[in-house]
Amino acid sequence: MSVEKAQSWLYAEEYCLEPARMAQAREQASELGIEPVSVATGNFLATLAAMPCVKNIAEIGTGTGVSGLYLLSSADDTVLTTIDLESEAQTHARDHFAATGIRSGRYRVIHGRSADILPRLAASSYDLVFVDGDPLEAAGDVVEAIRILRSGGVLVLAHALYNDRVADPARRDDITVALRNLGKDLAGHEELRASLIPLGDGLIVAVKH
Numbered sequence: 001m002s003v004e005k006a007q008s009w010l011y012a013e014e015y016c017l018e019p020a021r022m023a024q025a026r027e028q029a030s031e032l033g034i035e036p037v038s039v040a041t042g043n044f045l046a047t048l049a050a051m052p053c054v055k056n057i058a059e060i061g062t063g064t065g066v067s068g069l070y071l072l073s074s075a076d077d078t079v080l081t082t083i084d085l086e087s088e089a090q091t092h093a094r095d096h097f098a099a100t101g102i103r104s105g106r107y108r109v110i111h112g113r114s115a116d117i118l119p120r121l122a123a124s125s126y127d128l129v130f131v132d133g134d135p136l137e138a139a140g141d142v143v144e145a146i147r148i149l150r151s152g153g154v155l156v157l158a159h160a161l162y163n164d165r166v167a168d169p170a171r172r173d174d175i176t177v178a179l180r181n182l183g184k185d186l187a188g189h190e191e192l193r194a195s196l197i198p199l200g201d202g203l204i205v206a207v208k209h
Contacts, residue, residue, distance in 0.1 A: 009198065012040055012199065013038060013039065013040045013199075013200070014039075014040075015040060015043075016039060016040065016043040017039075018039045018042070019069075019073075021069060021096055021099065021100050022039075022042060022066055022069050022070065024096070025063075025064045025065045025066045025069060025092065025093070025096045026064075026066050028064045028089075028092050029063050029064040029066060029089070032064065032086070032088065032089055032092075034063045034064060034086070034089060035201075036063050036064070036066035036067065037066060037067045037070075037132065037158060037200055037201075038199070038200035038201070040199050040200055041067075041158070041199055041200035041201075041203065042066060042067060042069075042070035043070065044197075044199055044203070045067060045070045045071050045130065045156065046070040046071065046073050046074045047074070048128060048154060048156065048205075049070070049071045049072070049073075049074045049075065049078055049128060050074035050075060053127055053152065054075075054078060054127040054128050054154070055077060055078055055079065055127055056078075056079055056081075056125060056126045056127050056128075057071050057078055057079065057080045057081070057126065057127065057128045057129070057130070058080075058081045058082075058083075058121065058126045058128070058129045058130070058145070058148060059071065059080060059081070059082040059083065059129075059130045059132065060082075060083050060084075060114045060118070060129075060130070060131050060132060060133040060141050060145075061082075061083075061084055061130075061131070061132035061133040061158070062082040062083065062084035062086075062089060062090050062093050062109060063084065063086075063089050063093065063132075064089050064092040064093055064096065065092060065093030065094075065095075065096040065097060067130060067132060068080055068082050068093055068097065068107065069096060069097070069100060071128075071130065072097070072100075072102050072106060072107065073100075078106065079105075079106050079107070079108075080106065080107045080108070081107075081108045081110065081121070081126075082107065082108070082109055082110070083110045083112065083114050083117045083118070083133075084109075084110075084111065084133070085111070085112065085113055087111050090109050090111060093109060094109055113137075114133050114134075114137060114140075114141050114144075115137060115140055115141075118141065118144035118145070118148070119144060121144075121148045122148065123147050123148055124147075124148070124149070124150045124151070125148055125150065126148045126149055126150065126153060127149075127150060127152075127153050127154070128153060128154045128156070129145040129148065129149055129153070129154075129155050129156070130156045130158070131145055131155070131156065131157045131158060132158035132159070135159055135162065135175045135178060135179055136174065136175060136178055138157065138159075138178065138179065138182055139178065139181075139182050139185075142155070142157065142182065142186070146189075146191060146192070146208060149208045150208070151208060151209065152207065152208065153207070153208050154205065154206070154207055154208075155186075155192065155204075155205070155206045155207075155208065156203055156204070156205050156206075157182070157183075157186065157203065157204040157205075157206075158200075158201065158202075158203060159179060159201045159202060160179060160183055160196055160197075160201070160202035160203055160204045161196075161198060161201055161202025162175060162176055162179050162201065162202065163201065166179055166180045166183065166202065183196065183204055186204050186206055189206070190209075191208055191209050192206040192207065192208055192209070193206060193207045193209070194206035
């Protein structure tokens with residue numbers, strides 16, 4: 001990789017500044033050992049959520065609310081359903097949502113495993129689904145995400161490059177292999193049009209036909 005390419009990637013990551021509330025949520029995530037989305041990724045999510053067609057959003061992986069804050073920041077009428085197994089982190093997320101002035105009716109924080117919760121969500125009812133949970137459960141989360149997405153809805157998968165391991169065929173640990181295989185499956189999925197974006201830890205963005 002050329003020096004210029006590396007500089008361009010760094011420039012893209014630093015293109016936008018992070019609001020103070022997101023930065024506070026990010027600091028708490030670090031204290032809890034949670035890796036939130038990068039600032040550039042957060043801004044990209046906010047851009048997607050700003051599209052007029054996006055009203056109902058589902059998120060797997062609440063964390064301390066970093067990505068949720070970005071997803072809710074672009075419009076006053078979007079509604080977020082966010083799922084996580086870590087109750088302490090979700091408490092921080094609720095605090096950040098409230099402190100930002102986001103109405104409680106605009107978010108639903110559900111505690112539990114995505115594998116248990118997602119099947120209960122209605123089919124074809126979400127405009128955007130962000131998958132950022134346990135990488136080893138991502139394949140199952142994506143199956144459910146496609147089910148609950150409406151036609152024309154957008155699926156976003158986090159950690160698609162997984163610390164730059166996915167692109168290296170010599171890397172054969174369980175998480176890397178799982179995410180590599182999932183990326184290939186999404187690229188060839190008959191219901192989706194997918195692209196891999198090297199932003200943050202990598203994103204696969206797909207539109208459901």
